[in-house]
Amino acid sequence: MNLNLKKESLRKVNETLQSIDRKSNKKIFKVSNPDGNHAICAGLKDEIEVTIDGHTGYYCAGMNMNANIIVNGNVGTGVAENMMSGTVHVKGNASQSAGATAHGGTLIIDGDTSSRCGISMKGIDIIVKGSVGHMSAFMAQSGNLVICGDAGDALGDSIYEANIFIKGKVKSLGADCEEKKMNKKDQNILRSLLKKASINESEIKNFKMYGSARKLYNFNLDNVSEY
Amino acid sequence: MCGIVGIYLKNKKYNSQLGKFLTGMMNSMATRGPDSAGFAIYSSEKKKKYKYSVCSNTDQVKEISKKLSKQVKDIKVKSISDHLIIETVMKPKKFIEILKNHDELSLVGYGSCIEIFKQVGNPKDVVKNFSLEKFSGSHAIGHTRMATESAITTDGSHPYSTGEDECLVHNGSLSNHNNLRRSLQKKGIEIKSMNDTEVAAGYISNGLSDKKSLKETLLDGLKDLDGFYTFISGTKNGMAIVRDEIACKPAVVAETKDYVAIASEFQAMAHLPNVNSAKIFEPEPGKVYSWGK
Numbered sequence: 001m002n003l004n005l006k007k008e009s010l011r012k013v014n015e016t017l018q019s020i021d022r023k024s025n026k027k028i029f030k031v032s033n034p035d036g037n038h039a040i041c042a043g044l045k046d047e048i049e050v051t052i053d054g055h056t057g058y059y060c061a062g063m064n065m066n067a068n069i070i071v072n073g074n075v076g077t078g079v080a081e082n083m084m085s086g087t088v089h090v091k092g093n094a095s096q097s098a099g100a101t102a103h104g105g106t107l108i109i110d111g112d113t114s115s116r117c118g119i120s121m122k123g124i125d126i127i128v129k130g131s132v133g134h135m136s137a138f139m140a141q142s143g144n145l146v147i148c149g150d151a152g153d154a155l156g157d158s159i160y161e162a163n164i165f166i167k168g169k170v171k172s173l174g175a176d177c178e179e180k181k182m183n184k185k186d187q188n189i190l191r192s193l194l195k196k197a198s199i200n201e202s203e204i205k206n207f208k209m210y211g212s213a214r215k216l217y218n219f220n221l222d223n224v225s226e227y
Numbered sequence: 228m229c230g231i232v233g234i235y236l237k238n239k240k241y242n243s244q245l246g247k248f249l250t251g252m253m254n255s256m257a258t259r260g261p262d263s264a265g266f267a268i269y270s271s272e273k274k275k276k277y278k279y280s281v282c283s284n285t286d287q288v289k290e291i292s293k294k295l296s297k298q299v300k301d302i303k304v305k306s307i308s309d310h311l312i313i314e315t316v317m318k319p320k321k322f323i324e325i326l327k328n329h330d331e332l333s334l335v336g337y338g339s340c341i342e343i344f345k346q347v348g349n350p351k352d353v354v355k356n357f358s359l360e361k362f363s364g365s366h367a368i369g370h371t372r373m374a375t376e377s378a379i380t381t382d383g384s385h386p387y388s389t390g391e392d393e394c395l396v397h398n399g400s401l402s403n404h405n406n407l408r409r410s411l412q413k414k415g416i417e418i419k420s421m422n423d424t425e426v427a428a429g430y431i432s433n434g435l436s437d438k439k440s441l442k443e444t445l446l447d448g449l450k451d452l453d454g455f456y457t458f459i460s461g462t463k464n465g466m467a468i469v470r471d472e473i474a475c476k477p478a479v480v481a482e483t484k485d486y487v488a489i490a491s492e493f494q495a496m497a498h499l500p501n502v503n504s505a506k507i508f509e510p511e512p513g514k515v516y517s518w519g520k
Contacts, residue, residue, distance in 0.1 A: 036494030054503060055493050074507055076493060077477065095477070095509060114509045115474055134474075134512065 001026055006033040010040065017067075020046040036076065041069050044086075058095075061088045064105060080107045083124055096133065099126045102143075108197045115152065118145045121162055127197040137164050138174065146193050146207075156210050164210040165190050167203065178213040229398040230256025230350075230371040230491045231478075233459040233466050234499075235518045238485035239365075241500075246362030250354050251498040252490055253369045257350040259491055260371030263384040264353040265335075265345025267394040267461055270364035272340045279313040279322060280336045280343040282381050291331065298325050308356040310335070310344050319391060333382070333419075338392030340364075340463050345384040366519075368461045370396035377422045387425045389416060390432035392463040397424040398491060399456035399476045407451070427452055431460055445469045445515045457510075459489055465519015474512035481505040487518045 003013045013031060020026070031052045034040055038057040041050055044067035052060070055073040064083040071079075074092035083102040090098075093111035100116070102124035112130035116138060123143045131149030138154070140162035150168035157174020163186065164177075182190070186209055191201050232252040236242055249266060257264075283291065288311065292304040295313065299322065303314040311332070315322065319337055326334055336343035344357045350371040354360075370385035377383045386394040401407075401423040408418050408426045416429040430452065434444030441462055448458075449472065457476040459468050468489050470478055481488045481496050483505045488496045496502050510516050 035497035036492060038494075055497075055507070057492055057494050073503075074493070076479075093508070095479070096474075115512070 001028070002030045002032060004032050005035065005037060005040075010037050014039070014042060017041060017044050017048070017050060020048055022046065034073070038076070041067070044069070047086075055092070064088060074111070079109075080105070080124070083107065093130070098128075099124050102126075104143075106196055112149065118143075118162070121145065125193055125196070127193055127199075129197065129199070131168065134171075135174070137162060137177075140164075144189060144193060146190065146197075148199065148203075156212075158216060159210075159212045161212060163189065165193075165207045166210065167206050167208075170210075173210070176213050176216045177210055180209045180211045182207075182209045228259045228373040230259035230495070231369070231396045231398045231457060231459050231489070232256060232491070232495055233366070233368040233396075233461070233468070233489040235366040235466050235487045236485070237487070237518075241485060242365060243363045245364045245367055246359045248486075248488075248499060249362075249367045249369055250359045252488070252495045253350050253354050253359070253371060255495045255497075256369075256371045256491060260373040261349050262374045262379045263345065263347045263372045263381070264350035264370060265343065265372075265384045265386050265396075266354070266357075266359060266367060266369035267336065267341055267343045267386045267388070268362050268364045268367045269340050269392075269461065269463060270342070270362075272463065273314070274339075276314055276316055277319060277322070277337055277339060278342055279315070279326070279334060280341070281311045281313060281326070281332045282335050282345070283309055283311055283332050285331045291329070294329075295325070307344070307358065309346065310357070312342055335381075336386070336388030336394060338388075338463065341388070341392045341394060341461075343386055343388055343394060345381055345386070347379055347381060347384065366461065366466055368394055368396055368459050368466060376400055377420065382420045383422050385424060386461075387422070387428035389418065389425065389428040390435060393428070393432055393435065394461045395424060395428040395431060396459050397427060397456055398478075399454060399471070401427060401452055401454035401456065403453040423454070427456070427458065435462075441467050442515045442517050449513055457491070462519070465517060467515055467517035467519075468510050469515045470510050470512050472513040478510050479507065480510060480516065481507045 029050045034054040034056045036057045042062040045065040047066045049068045051070045057076040059078045060075045061069045062081045068087045071090045077095045078097045080088040081100040083105040085105045087106045089108045094113040096114045097116045098113045099107045101120045107126045109128045115133035117132040117136040119138045121140045127146040134152035137156045141160040147166040154174035156177030288306040305312045346353045385396045388394045404423040404426040411429045457470045457478045
């Protein structure tokens, strides 16, 4: 089914995609002429496949549940923000806050993302084939962020229990983020994520892992004199 | 919030459509800034002539023209909505002094190729009032304002111009503008309003008058201007964009062999020719990008 945003309103297109007849066999949709509109495919909850042909604006595929969404273009701020499950695959670049606060599902970005990729992520798996901007994985709580390129300043600042896997250079680490030794379990996680994004598994050896030093979890008694 | 847009044409075949392109860009950014709007258009240079863009608070254009022509020789006045474009050979220093005696007029910009228009109201109405669609030129910059730290007036609207053929639009806010305003005023830079962006425009004018390039001046600004900003700055040779190091104010650039377009959001350029095959990127924080002759 083809949904043309030049002919139908964004609200109508989203309504159609949000209220799928579960008994029907219509499972594949295409959205054409996105023209940078905001909130395209936000709030989908069924197991459908949607291909967006072009560039989108803010919050594309936000709050996604179950749906598999492919964007043949770039996406604006907050792609797949607060996603619960399903897959979002961006064939171009993403703007800031990609996958922000998302609880689950998989976000694959073929290009680069700008700042704050995976900010406050709560269980999502994000795989970026390019580089990420500054403050990525800021306060990341759970889930995995895989970066095949480089990371900007303050990677993983104030990170909790999320993992960051990175192949390229880290410009600087944020507070309480440190390199970790990768064990078998971590390697298996990375292997399955690379597989999801069709990246050669042999690349595993080129990745480093970062996580929380857990020094901000509790008050440091040495600082008591500050009060 | 605020919306900012800019377009620089590399291919002259589009010059006659500059106004049309900018109209679409400003209309789509109306949602980011519904309070007021303004734009600067650069067209080909008129040798030894100056164009003064003036906002008038009366509609008695004929009387104003008559009065001015007594004081200024060889004058041509074109009126569009509440603005006058006054063309004369008279140099800025002298002409600006004369303008000061006309309480009903306020200068919004001047130079050999710039024309600036700004007005309170929804951007969609503002661009209609000034018939932006009909303008042609080589590059243009626009702004749609959601007012934060100063009043919704024409004085508080962008673009700001504090020097010949210069203009600046801004999305964001500056925190050290009061101090900077004082130090720039001491250096003789005229800053009329209490608006933060006008101070940044004055800062750029000061840098350019010290024979620094626009790029150098904007790089210095990263140290001296404290706050959040994405700036698009225009001169008669072209335009430049810079974002502060935190880069929380958005910007996206689309470049083709025919033009470079900048906007707060991609949707502002979705109507431009062949934009889907353009090179599209977000300017990196703390880096100056410029295009021009």
